[in-house]
Amino acid sequence: MIRGFKNFLMRGDVITVAIGLVVALAFSTLVKAFTDFVINPLIAAAGGGKGVGLGWQLGAAGNKATYLDLGSFISAIIYFIIFMAVVYFVIVVPYKTIQARRGVTVFGDPAPTKTCPACLSEDLPAAASKCLHCGTEQPAAA
Known part of the structure; x- marks a missing residue:
């Protein structure tokens, strides 16, 4: 039973799907930050507002709804890069090593x-x- 579970987990498509889901989760965070802190203030600028932080105030001073918050967006980019590095070094590299021992090439050149x-x-x-x-x-x- 344990051997079957191990074989299931070591299939290439399961790991590929898992990595794809992790990348999608990290990318969704990046997209959400972009929409929350760049796109939304551009849209809210038509209505007026205030804000504070790294960026530009597009409406009335102090209104967070019209503040182009580049600091939060840069933080999301940094988060994405760090998260993907962790995924690569904690999941992909060990998986490639294990599969190489089994004689299977994964994540190689197309x-x-x-x-x-x-x-x-x-x-x-x-x-x-x-x-x-x-x-x-x-x-x-x-």
């Missing part, structure tokens, strides 16, 4: 691709003999 001359799709595998989008014959890989 496979080489080529472009179809007929439909210009750029995602064909280098060894493809036909385009998967339009079905035209492909020249042999050089």
